[in-house]
Amino acid sequence: xxEILSGNEAIARGAYEAGCLVxxxxxxxxxxxxxxxxxxxxxxxxxxxxxxxxxxxxxxxASFGGARALACMKHVGVNVAADPLFTASYTGxxxxxxxVAADDPEMHSSQNxxxxxxxxxxxxxxxxxxxxxxxxxEFTRLAFELSEQFDTPVMLRSCTRISHGxxxxxxxxxxxxxxxxxxxxxxxxxxxLPGNAKVRHPLVExxxxxxxxxxxxxxxxxxxxxxxxxxVICAGxxxxxxxxxxxxxxxxxxxxxxxxxxxxxxxxxxxxxQLFVIEELDPFIEEQVKAMGIACQGKGLTSLCGELSxxxxxxxxxKASIIEAAASEAVTVEPVPPRPPNMCxxxxxxxxxxxxxxxxxxxxxxxxxxxxxxxxxxxxxxxCVCMGASISMGSGIVRALPPEEQKRVVAVIxxxxxxxxxxxxLMEMAWNKAPATVVILDNRITAMxxxxxxxxxxxxxxxxxxxxxxxxxxxxxxxxxxxxxxDPYDLDATRLAIEEEMNRPEPSVIITNRPCxxxxxxxxxxxxxxxxxxxxKCTGCKACLRIGCPAIEWKPNPDGNKGKAFIDPxxxxxxxxxxxxxxxxxxxGRK
Amino acid sequence: xxxxxxxxxxxxxxxxxxxxxxxxxxxxFMLAGFDVKKSEIHGMSQRGGxxxxxxxxxxxxxxxxxxxxxxxxxxxxxxxxxxxxxSLLKPGATVVANDYKIAPPSVLLGQAGYPQALPEKIKAKFxxxxxxxxxxxxxxxxxxxxxxxxxxxAVSKRLQxxxxxxxxxxxxxxxxxxxxxxxxxxxxxxxx
Numbered sequence: 001x002x003e004i005l006s007g008n009e010a011i012a013r014g015a016y017e018a019g020c021l022v023x024x025x026x027x028x029x030x031x032x033x034x035x036x037x038x039x040x041x042x043x044x045x046x047x048x049x050x051x052x053x054x055x056x057x058x059x060x061x062a063s064f065g066g067a068r069a070l071a072c073m074k075h076v077g078v079n080v081a082a083d084p085l086f087t088a089s090y091t092g093x094x095x096x097x098x099x100v101a102a103d104d105p106e107m108h109s110s111q112n113x114x115x116x117x118x119x120x121x122x123x124x125x126x127x128x129x130x131x132x133x134x135x136x137x138e139f140t141r142l143a144f145e146l147s148e149q150f151d152t153p154v155m156l157r158s159c160t161r162i163s164h165g166x167x168x169x170x171x172x173x174x175x176x177x178x179x180x181x182x183x184x185x186x187x188x189x190x191x192x193l194p195g196n197a198k199v200r201h202p203l204v205e206x207x208x209x210x211x212x213x214x215x216x217x218x219x220x221x222x223x224x225x226x227x228x229x230x231x232v233i234c235a236g237x238x239x240x241x242x243x244x245x246x247x248x249x250x251x252x253x254x255x256x257x258x259x260x261x262x263x264x265x266x267x268x269x270x271x272x273x274q275l276f277v278i279e280e281l282d283p284f285i286e287e288q289v290k291a292m293g294i295a296c297q298g299k300g301l302t303s304l305c306g307e308l309s310x311x312x313x314x315x316x317x318x319k320a321s322i323i324e325a326a327a328s329e330a331v332t333v334e335p336v337p338p339r340p341p342n343m344c345x346x347x348x349x350x351x352x353x354x355x356x357x358x359x360x361x362x363x364x365x366x367x368x369x370x371x372x373x374x375x376x377x378x379x380x381x382x383x384c385v386c387m388g389a390s391i392s393m394g395s396g397i398v399r400a401l402p403p404e405e406q407k408r409v410v411a412v413i414x415x416x417x418x419x420x421x422x423x424x425x426l427m428e429m430a431w432n433k434a435p436a437t438v439v440i441l442d443n444r445i446t447a448m449x450x451x452x453x454x455x456x457x458x459x460x461x462x463x464x465x466x467x468x469x470x471x472x473x474x475x476x477x478x479x480x481x482x483x484x485x486x487d488p489y490d491l492d493a494t495r496l497a498i499e500e501e502m503n504r505p506e507p508s509v510i511i512t513n514r515p516c517x518x519x520x521x522x523x524x525x526x527x528x529x530x531x532x533x534x535x536x537k538c539t540g541c542k543a544c545l546r547i548g549c550p551a552i553e554w555k556p557n558p559d560g561n562k563g564k565a566f567i568d569p570x571x572x573x574x575x576x577x578x579x580x581x582x583x584x585x586x587x588x589g590r591k
Numbered sequence: 592x593x594x595x596x597x598x599x600x601x602x603x604x605x606x607x608x609x610x611x612x613x614x615x616x617x618x619x620f621m622l623a624g625f626d627v628k629k630s631e632i633h634g635m636s637q638r639g640g641x642x643x644x645x646x647x648x649x650x651x652x653x654x655x656x657x658x659x660x661x662x663x664x665x666x667x668x669x670x671x672x673x674x675x676x677x678s679l680l681k682p683g684a685t686v687v688a689n690d691y692k693i694a695p696p697s698v699l700l701g702q703a704g705y706p707q708a709l710p711e712k713i714k715a716k717f718x719x720x721x722x723x724x725x726x727x728x729x730x731x732x733x734x735x736x737x738x739x740x741x742x743x744x745a746v747s748k749r750l751q752x753x754x755x756x757x758x759x760x761x762x763x764x765x766x767x768x769x770x771x772x773x774x775x776x777x778x779x780x781x782x783x
Contacts, residue, residue: 004617004627029633108632132628132655165655166614166629168621243653310658330660331716333677337703339604339695341640369638377700545700550639553694554701563701 005169007162010133011100012037014140015070018096019175020044022062024055026420027449028074029109030163031102035072036452039461043174044070048452048461051387051420052077056084056099060153063097064190066181068144072100075116076386080421082119085153087192089123090200092151095181096144099125103159105280106307111367111386113305115281120155120258124204126211127155127258128220129236133167139255141172142220150207150214157257159280161237161307212259220255223268230322231272233265233285233296238308242278245313246323260288269294274322276301280308343372345551346573348488348514349441352412353380354547354577355495356439359502361410364397366390366422368414369448369516370441377548381412388413388421395425395434407502409436416446416454419469423478429507430479437501438480438509441488442471443516451518475509482508489514491580517573529589530572531579537586538564544578544587552578596649597750598657602676603668604693605633605640608739611764612666613644615743619760620648623752630655641672643679665717666746668725668739669693670709677716686717687745689725689738721745721783728779734769737776744780 005013011034015023023046025035038046049055052073062069073081078101085099101116120127128143130136136158143154188196215221227248234242235254242251252268254260269275269289277286277298286298301316302308318325343350353373356363357380365371365381366389374381383393394411401409413422418440426438446452453459456469475483482504486497494512501508515522533544540562544552551571556563567578569590579587601613613629620627631644645657662680667673667688677686690710697703706712714720723745725738732741740761747757757777765773 002621004614004621004629160632161630161655164631164633166617166627167652167655168626237655240653240655244658309656310654311660314658328660329682331678331680331682333674333716334706334712336671336675336706337695337697339639339641339672339675341605341638342696344638372638375696542701548696548700550696550699553699556701556704 001171002168003171004166005133005137006033006164006166007130007133007136007158008033008164009037010136010169011072011140011156011158012041013169013171014137015098016041016044017137017172017174018141018144019068019178020070020144021067021095021181022059023047023070023072024049024058025072026050026052026055026077027446027452028077028102029449030104030158030160031072031074031077031100032449032452033163034100035461038070046461048454050455052081053083056081056088059097059099060084060088063093063095065183066095066179068096068178070098070100073102074110075101075103075114076110076112077101078116078119080387082123085119085125086123088153089125090192090197090204091190093147093153094184096147097153098140098143098147098156099153100156100158102163103157103281105159108160111384113281115284116155116157117257117284118282120157124208125153125155126150126256127157128255129157129257130162130255131236131239131253132162133165133169135255136162137169139220150211152207157236159237165237208259211256212262215256215259215261216263218256218261221261221264222253223264223271224251224253225271226250228271229273231268231275233268233275233277233289234279235285236280238278238280241308241310241313244310246317254285257285260285262292265289265292266294269296278302278308278313340375341372342375342548342550343369344517345549345571346517346575348443348512348517348575349373350378350547350549351491351494351577352439352441352488352512353378355491355498356380356410356412358495359498360408361498361502362397362408364390364394364409364411366413366417367448368417370412370414373412375548377546387417388425391422391425391429391438394436394438395429395432398434398436403505406435406505410498410502411436411438413438413440414447415440415442415444415456415471418471419455423474426475426480426509427478434507435505436507437498437504438507439498440471440475440509440511442511442513445516445519447516447518451516472511475511480507480509482506483511484509485511485513487514488512489575489577491577517575529574530567530569531574531576531587532567532569532590533565534586534588535564537584539584539586540564541584543581543583547577547581549578596647596652597664598662599646599664599666600657600662600676600679601644601646601666601668602672603642604672605638605642607642607668608736609642609644609668612739612743613646615760615764616646618764619752619756620646622756622759625649626652628652628655641675643676664746664749666742668742671695671706674706674709674713677713680717683719684717685719685749686713687721687723687742687749688713689742690722691726691738723780723783729776732776732779733772737769737772740773740776741780744777745783747777747781748783
């Protein structure tokens with residue numbers, strides 16, 4: 001049967017067909033939907049982990065028990081998971097072990113654009129790279145098989161255009177002849193003390209050579225011979241762009257991007273006059289080809305930054321006078337106002353950022369919806385590096401500051417991010433007595449990636465009820481003496497809490513207690529109590545605009561006098577934050 | 592041409608149902624026997640940000656992304672976003688736009704005005720332009736949220752795909768409780 005699947009849906013399907021039994025992940029765009037689809041296959045035990053390192057370790061454990069196991073994450077998640085990855089490369093596997101890394105060239109929703117292929121080379125594990133949803137499914141199946149055949153974890157690299165792109169996939173059956181998981185003691189292979197690891201390292205190096213030889217003849221690496229003039233080596237979505245941009249060119253399409261099939265590359269290079277490597281981000285393949293002593297052109301033509309596209313590839317070849325430009329008439333339009341994302345109407349974070357701004361706080365921020373607190377008019381975030389860094393960075397910066405400046409430092413972090421890697425940072429802050437303030441924006445969910453459950457939300461990936469981490473108690477256990485909970489919709493209480501804790505020369509934590517307004521049932525506050533602006537009382541002072549709520553619009557007065565505020569009844573949730581800002585009582589309830 | 596590819600762009604504001612509309616379109620193309628690829632960016636852009644979804648069909652489709660300047664049909668859910676993405680189109684392309692405005696942040700804050708006379712400006716560049724009262728017709732069909740299906744109906748007339756295939760795609764992709772209203776909304780769009 002044929003279906004249109006996204007790359008993420010197809011990877012989930014591939015894991016199902018491969019007989020995968022355990023899957024673990026931390027949500028991260030563009031990888032999130034893999035596990036959200038795996039959970040629909042009842043044969044697979046799938047769960048969210050608090051972070052990517054834990055997710056990979058869950059999968060490694062399952063593999064050691066003989067099960068085929070999957071771990072999924074976005075590119076920056078692999079940084080968190082790097083520690084177990086590098087040693088799992090030495091232990092190898094029992095059941096097949098696949099790590100999916102979803103890269104985000106162009107940084108559509110990421111803080112950097114790192115190239116995960118470097119991790120495969122660095123950790124000495126093979127990496128497959130599919131070029132559409134059909135290959136996502138097939139390569140996932142193959143990755144499990146190669147993992148067992150070569151005794152190695154296998155990485156599968158996707159990118160945003162593959163993960164969130166959709167194309168036609170032919171569905172297959174789940175394999176049924178795999179050995180049942182069982183405990184087998186095998187310490188020389190699975191206990192990586194120096195004595196054992198020293199034996200494993202040469203095996204890892206031999207494995208890379210064998211994999212390269214496998215790649216020379218494997219069907220996933222293929223030559224598509226057309227013109228003898230131009231030959232292009234490419235992989236992943238770039239292959240699709242090259243086929244579209246340069247239909248006459250011969251192509252070496254790589255399905256395995258590490259290790260590279262050296263003999264096949266050599267053979268391909270003899271079949272064309274000019275050899276090119278077209279790849280997104282780093283000159284990963286290009287450097288290897290050049291190191292083999294084969295002349296080629298690569299990053300001289302395309303950028304090290306951002307995505308490629310058929311247009312960008314074609315332009316690069318035209319600019320280098322390799323092909324001729326096609327005649328085209330471009331349509332141009334006048335510039336129009338940008339439309340950046342914004343926190344939702346009724347978002348419980350909005351009032352907190354408003355008060356942090358008014359308190360002149362220096363906010364060390366973190367990764368989540370609340371990173372949007374950086375945007376005007378709230379302008380209340382001063383740093384953002386990686387998951388969990390807000391607290392440790394706040395703890396670090398106060399050490400360098402005079403006491404008056406120390407008071408201004410407030411670390412802001414969400415519940416999911418706090419549980420991801422913020423716990424370690426808070427432990428450090430308490431232990432080393434850093435006098436910074438931490439605000440944990442507990443909205444009961446991992447909101448940024450689309451409302452996934454986390455260890456404090458009370459539900460599993462499958463939607464089953466489970467334990468909930470008690471965040472205030474956890475903070476106390478970590479050594480924070482001053483922990484208080486505040487309602488972020490109560491602006492005065494929020495302001496008071498922030499001011500008092502900023503003035504306290506000790507580590508302290510403020511926890512906000514309102515759920516994400518997109519959680520089912522949490523959106524409307526009191527049914528029918530949306531707000532409206534009394535146009536008679538509104539003086540046009542614009543105070544309500546300073547919170548940047550998408551439901552409040554400024555309507556200029558056509559006669560040239562001051563305009564007035566207007567609340568869109570379809571967007572207002574009745575959270576009352578704007579009402580508290582209006583000194584003229586112009587904002588009231590609408591029945 | 593035996594491998595002519597048709598490039599469709601769906602644009603609007605995060606939360607308007609662009610993903611579902613592009614999925615219904617893709618499903619219809621697959622059911623009609625074409626190769627189809629679809630691509631969109633979501634993640635941070637889902638909350639009120641500018642969204643563009645690419646759908647391409649033909650005998651064999653390579654890139655999931657429409658090359659700049661090669662769009663055949665632009666399907667706009669919001670006026671300003673329709674205008675923003677005109678540069679992705681080839682001259683002579685078709686534009687079907689919902690006559691609906693959502694103010695971007697700078698307009699909400701009173702720092703900029705919502706651009707004026709957009710339908711006229713679009714029509715001047717693309718004479719094959721249809722402006723649809725998506726919200727109004729959706730309300731008549733029974734739910735304002737079916738505006739995307741009204742639009743889909745309007746676009747469907749420009750594609751050589753049988754009625755029965757559209758019906759089958761809608762039945763597969765739209766939740767059962769909303770199907771009747773969406774079928775009605777689609778039919779109203781198709782009459783335009």
